Structures are given as structure tokens and as C-alpha cells.
Amino acid sequence: MQQENNVQAKSLDALSLVNAFLENPSYRAYKALASQALPADIAEALKSLTEEQCRRFLTLLPSEFAADIFQELDLDLQVELFGVLGAEKTADIVSEMESDDAADVLSELDEKQANEILEGMQEEGEDVKDLLKYEEDTSGGIMATEYVALNKDWDVNRAFEELRAICPDADKAYYVYVVDDDGRLVGVLSLRDLVMAERTDKIADIMNENVMSVKADTDQEEAAHTFKKYGFLSLPVVDDEGRLTGIISANDIIDVLDEETTEDIQKMSASLPLEGTYRSAKVLELWSKRVVWLLALFITGALTSGIMKGNEALLGQFVTLIFFVPLLVDEGGNAGSQASATIIRALALREFELGDYLKVLWKEFWVSAMLGLSLAVLAFAAAVVMPSESLHWMQAGTIVGLSTLIVVLFGSVIGSVLPLAAHMAGLDPAVLAGPVITTIVDSAGLLIYFGIAKSVLGF
């Protein structure tokens, strides 16, 4: 919390600096702003200004600084501001943005507007235009083109010259990559290697040839996995011919991880994933993402009504049985949700290999059996205590206790089997979570419960 307050205090500082600059846009006010506030804090502060104030503020700033701030803004705010800034200023700002951020915002605009901006961008426009060609969730879609590439035949001296020449454009370059005459990626060097080397050493002699890369059409999730596994600070992206086309930084990967988790969580709660943020989603959009699953589950769930109807006579004679229906089906559903969430997450983090599946099922079986037993004891006690005219306490205890054991066991096993099966079949396991499992357990649980009740009561 302390930290959060600090962050808030920082953007307040930034806001007062922004206001001071807007009141009197002098060089001094600009200097104060640029040296005392970070772009992300200024971006935060802009949220509390009017559109006109933002427009004026960004117009007054040099494009380079404006771009630093701009790329920290939420995408929908960026799009909104493009509308009021005018094509020329917009093109200036986009030219100064990092290529991946520029491509992200341009892909949000309609084609005509995007083309207008691209035309105004000259040289940088080409890079960004290339980036726009890649699918959003591929390595190409998240990479940037600000990398440092050295030719393998150069010496260290030449490398330093190159570094100086392209310096301001590539401040995310943690490593420098080495390419051959055709632009194919052949090695990697850290800046440290370069600094430590002799001036006359050839790049090819000091580089590390064991360079890991991903293809531009590789899924972003795959890229994230490679990135995490090898602990890089940046990962090069190559085209089909092995030519270096971009780099992915750790910050891009953090975004991917967040995005994938959000998608999984939404799927696990029986929603179709949202395109943007919850905040920017309209009521109708949210509704349409949820109603599909809700209806599907409702229709499946209707089976429970049929099962209850089928046991009308039993229920009419022993009303007490009804009291335990929600309890029983919920417990099975809850145990299933726990198991499925655990398994789905472990699958997403690739903790399992195919060979582990049997071990996982065996483990889950034991966990489920233990959970079922523990809860059965509780359920037995609860049923014994619940006053009933139609059932003897021993009968109630036996029926409810035994049913709890089997329903919890069933829920928990189903909760682990279904995601694993989906994964094996090449489907996304995330949808087989809480709500779907709960709905299945509802029907199965009732069948188990009434079946046990009938045999105990000799009905």
C-alpha cells in the first residue's frame, strides 16, 4: 500500500509539472518537466486532463518527448488523441515511437487513417508497415525493429562506430546480434563481450554462435516459453530464411504472460475472452461474451430438473433429502473446480509432460479420496443433526455421508481428467474449469445421491 501511495504521489508531482507547463509553456517549464518526471508518470497525469488540454500539451512538446509519453498511454486514449492531433503531428509522434508500440496503435486505427499516418512517416514508416503484416499474437506481432546487428566480418572498432551511429534508436538493445552478408542471424554478443574485447578482434571470433531465436510466425506463447526457459533479456526473431527481422524484449514477454493469464482466467470462468480491457468493454460486448456459455450451461443443467422430476415420488415421501441437494452438488463442484484450476495452470506452465499423465491421475485419485472421506465425516454429522420427520438419523447420515464421499471423489477426478484429456486432444484445457465441471457434477451428483438414497431406503 505504501508503494501504491508513492506511485500516486509521483503522478501528482507529474500533474503539477504538466499544469505549470500548460500555464506557461516556457523552456524552463519544459526542462523541469523533462528532468523531474518520467514519461509513464506524465502519461498517468494526462488521464486527468481534458482532451483539449492533452492536445495542446502534446502539440507544444518536441515530438520525441511526446512520443515517449504517448507510448505509455492506454491504447484507446492513443487512438482518441490521434483524432484531435492532426495527421502531420501524429505522423511525427508515431515516427519517434518504438516500432512495436507504433504498430500496435496503428493496427487499432481504420485503414485510411493508418495509411495517412504511414505516408507522413517516410523512412520509419517502412519498418512499421512491415510489422503490421504479422498476426497480433505471433512473435512478429510483438517484436520491435530497434536492434543492433553487426556483420560477422567487422572488427570491434567498426562495431563501436556502428553502435555510436545508431545509438539513440536502439535503447532497448541488451545484446547485439551478428549477421552474415545476407542478413542471416549467426551469433550473439553482449555489450560486455564487446567492451572486454581487443579493438582489432574480429566479431566472428568473439561472438557466441549458440544463439537461440524464434520464427516470426511462432505463437507468442511459444516465444514466452522459450524466453522464460533460457532466461534472456531479449530474443531475436528471424524470418523463414533465418534473416534477423526483430527482437522481443522481456517487457514484451511480461505483457504476453499477463494477456495469456487473463485469457485463461476468463475462459475458466465460462466467458469468451474479451478483446480489450474490462474497463473499455461495452455492456453489450460483455453480455455477448458471457451469455453463450451461460445458456449452454443452462441447457446442460436442465438435466438436473429432469433427474429431480424422475425422483418426484422419492422426494415427496422424504422431503429431508431435498435439503442436502445444494450442499452435495456444490461440494462436488467445488472439489472439481479446485482440481481443474490446479491442473489447467500446471498445463499452462508446462509442468507436465505426456508421460506424467498417469502419475497425475493417480495422485489426484488419492487426493480426491482423502477429500471425499474428510467431507463425508462432516456431511454425516450434518445429516444426523438436521431434524427430520421422514428419515431416521442413521439413514440420513448414511445417505448423505456416502453420497458426499462419492460425489466429491467424482467431481475431483472429473476436474483433473477433463483438462488433461482436452490437452491430449489438442484442445484448450482452460474451458474445462469451474462452471463446466460444476454443471457436470450437478447432474451426476444427483444421480449418485438418489441412487444411494433408494438403495438405503429400499425405495
Added chain:
Amino acid sequence: MEEDVRLRIDAIIDEIKALLARKDEAALIAFVEDQHPADLAEAFSSLTEEERKTLFDLLPSELAADIVEELETEYQTEIMNKLEVEQASDIITAMESDDATDLLSELEEQKQDDILSNLDKEEAEEFQELLSYEDDSSGGIMGTEYIALSPNMKVDYALDFIRRTGKEAQTLNDIYVVDPDERIVGVLSLRDIVVANPLLKIGEIMHRKVVKVGVNVDQEEAAMLFKKYGVSAIPVVDDQDRLTGIITADDILHVVDEEATEDIQKMAGVISNDDTYMSTKATRLWSSRIIWLVVLFLADLSSGFIMKGFEKSLEVAVSLTFFIPLLIGCAGNAGSQASAVVIRSLALKEVQIKDSMEILWKELRIGLLLGIVTGIAGVVLSMLIPHSEISWAAMGLTIGISILLTVTLGSVAGAGLPILASLLRQDPAVIAGPLITTVVDAAGLVIYFTVAKIIIGV
């Protein structure tokens, strides 16, 4: 892609097994040196226990440390427990300090003490300090391999200094500048130094605005700073604002995964731990799940008592019971949907507490729209299931209105309860699916029977 990796790993396993069998030490070291440590670590689990031990006996500690850093905790501790203390200490020394600290904290106290007492005094003290920080604080994930310059250093001297001391540093993209009291006054990258005029002073070319984090601050807050400022490393400072460590972006990737796992498990009513599924024992898995199941069980008892309270209505109209699981199930699902999206948005700070009213208003409208659709479906269903004692119209109306109300309630409660938890400074992730379902069950039953009383008059 995945298959390429698999093939590569299999080839590594075969080669290592062959070299171990031949006891060809030189060739083994040469081979291991050429592989990426992460691949070796993956191959490691396919070796026998004895092969693992022999492998580590043969490898020089530098190389061994690179591999140990990439291993999963259970293998790390296995190796440490098998090796002689001398050898284990050498590996710990060669590892990056943050990884070494994590490993030390996993060892039994006796083993940990043995290793620490075998290190030189200064190093042992450093580990003792690192071990004293909470696991999930910034201090708990930081490393101590950073470079600190003085603002008065000339650029060419600084370059020379980095050449001499930079070998160990985790990153040279973020080099910090500190005053004589070790307080951070600036930051710059190796490239800034390389391309600068050699006669300038570091203080003249450094950036003065530095994003930093306190040593006791939660790792989740540190991750937020990375995301917000797009930095590749963050310096960690102690209570006196002195530089004590550095967190790099790859540490944060782990934090992001860990926090997501924790949230997902909490949302399903599982008390999470840091270990992987495969390395967690069944009894431990049981204890991580049983607590919430019992709590939810006790809360669920309320639904039994509510129905008991309406026993008379049920005896008169058993048909009412047919729709109970469906009704509460549907409302619970709507609640899970709403709570999941709100909890995630709160975690990513996309929404804040001040947006509460806006969120609730939004969810009220969504809930009503969802309730209308499912309510109509309910009316249709009530017509398909024969019931003699209640008229079609009364039953349909009761079901329709009850579903509309409970689904709306589910959506609003699903969004409102996590917000409430957050207001009370509790973790909103706990109030997800299972708990919402339980709350909605009880409320749904009260609504259902009340509506039935009014419309059917039982």
C-alpha cells in the same frame, strides 16, 4: 518447434549417458560447455540418480552452477545433499546470488549452516542478509551482482572499472551511480558510457530520474513498476535509501507467473504454495484444498436450513424442487463470470476502487440482460417438465422471475464482493467462483421461495 527441442534434449541425454559410461571426463566437459544450461537442466531429469551425482562430481563448479541455476528445486536440493560440503559451497559461490539464496532457503538448516560456514566470511554474511528477507518481497528476489559508479568518475576510468569488475554483474544495461553514502543518484547503460566523450564525468551523462523499490516492498508491486515504466532492471534500496541489490526483468517473469498461479488457485479455493504440481505430495495437495472445502461446506449448510424453513411449501409443491439445482447453478455461473473478470482487472490495476460504482452499474445491466435470456429459457423449461399441482402460468412466472433476479444478483454480487474485499484490504482473488456460488445459493433459495410464496401462494 516443440519437437525440435525434444529431439535436441534427447540427443543431449544420449550423449551424456554415453560419455558418463566411458568416464571420458575431458570430452564430457567439452560437450556440456557447448550446450545451453537450460537444455542440460531439462535433460537432467532423465538421468539416473547415480549418473547425476557422477556428472556433478566431474564438472567444474562454474559449469555446475550454471546448470543448478536452471534446475527445479527438487533436483537442486537432491544434488546439494549428495555432494560434499566443499563442492556444494563452491557451486553456491559460483551461482548468481538470488538463485543461490533461493536454493539455500530450501535446504535443511544443518546443511545450510554447513555450507555457509564453509564460505568466506563476507560472502556468508551477504547470504545471511539475503536469507533474512521475506520470500515474496523485493529483497527476496533481488541479486547483488550490480555495478555502482561514482558520479565523479571520468568516462574512460569507468569503462576500465567495468572491464575489471563487470564479469559478475547480472546486467550492464543498468549501471547505477551512487553518492558516498551509497544512495542512488543516477542510472546509465553501458552503451551510454561507451558512446560518451571519454573526458566527461559520469555525473554529467547519467540520467537522474531513477525508478527504485524498497527492500521490503512486495514483489507484486515491483512487477507493477516494471510494467509501468518499461524498465529492464530496478535497483533495490534499504530503509536508509542505500543501494542493496538489483531485480532484473527475468526475475519479474517468474513473479508474474507465480502471482498468476496464486490468483488462479485462490480463485478456485486452493491455498497455493510455490512448488510445482509434480513435486507436491498428495497430502500437501489435500491440505491445500480441504480448508476451503470445509469452510464452503459449513456455509452451504445454510441452504439446507433455508429449505428446512420452507419445508411446508416444499411438501405442498414438490415440483418447486425440480428447478433448485438449475436455478442456483445458473446464478452461481453468472457470479463466477463477473467475479473472475473483476478480480483480474483489479490485479492488473485496470480498474480501481474509485471505479466501484461504475462497475456495479455495468454489472447490474449485464446481469439483467443475462437474466432475461436465461429467465426465458427457464420459462420454456418449466413448460417441458410436467407438474400437476401448480398451474403452468404460475410455475413459469415463478421460475422466470426467480432466474432473472438471482442471475442479476449473481452478476452484481460477483463484481461487488471482490471490490468489497479490496476495500477491506483483503485479497479479492479469494472471493471468486466457489465462494460466490455458495453465497448466491443461499440468497437464490430465499428469492425463489419468496417469489413462489407470492405467486403460487404456498
